[in-house]
Amino acid sequence: MTAINTPGFMDQAECLYDHQTVCASIEVLAASLNHDFADKQPVVLVVMTGGAIVAGHLLPQLSFPLELDYIHATRYQGKMTGEKVRWLVQPQISLIGRDVLIIDDIHDVGLTLGEINSYCMERGATSVTSAVLLLKNHPRKASVPCDYHALEVDDRFVFGFGMDYKGLWRNAPGIFALPKA
Ligand SMILES: O=P(O)(O)OC[C@H]1O[C@H](OP(=O)(O)OP(=O)(O)O)[C@H](O)[C@@H]1O
Ligand code: HPA
Helix, strand or coil: CCCCCCHHHHHHEEEEEEEHHHHHHHHHHHHHHHHHHHCCEEEEEEEEEEHHHHHHHHHHHHHCEEEEEEEEEEEECCCCCCCCCEECCCCCCCCCCCCCEEEEEEEECHHHHHHHHHHHHHHHEEEEEEEEEEEEECCCCCCCCEEEEEEECCCCCCEEECCCCCCEEECCCCCCEECCC
């Protein structure tokens, strides 16, 4: 395999969903959210860093009034297995009495979204809804499911469209995986 820090690396990665497919799936997700949030005014919390690219594509397609803030919580930190969630930045907007919509790139084990969910409810949110680009299918899920997902992937480490592999390639324009051995 070509070194990860060279452009040739991407020639060997397996493309699971190309840019067009990812964008089309985000359009479908936006339509669902527009239907379900039509009479709401939520606080949208983007989970940094991975959620930034999904949010950048999704938010301009949302047609209801929303307030935007972010959370920086991480548990992988450039590795391929997660540890406990580390909180780096908490949201600044009050969540008391608010509908909260969390946007992230992937629901893997679900520990990150589970902790964010509890955090929002403890701070007085009326409801917490989560929307992710990718749902990874495997039997190791924590108890909190995500409410909306755009695409599904098998149990492989994926990267691109916000997700990193060893800190790199969040900028890859679709969803990619390492080639199968
Ligand atoms: O469902 P889980 O197993 O908890 O994993 C999902 C989380 O892992 C990734 O974040 P990461 O900790 O890698 O931080 P990042 O957003 O900076 O990449 C991803 O962005 C999700 O927030
Ligand atoms: O498969 C993954 N790829 C990148 N980041 C992740 N965070 C959780 N799972 C993943």
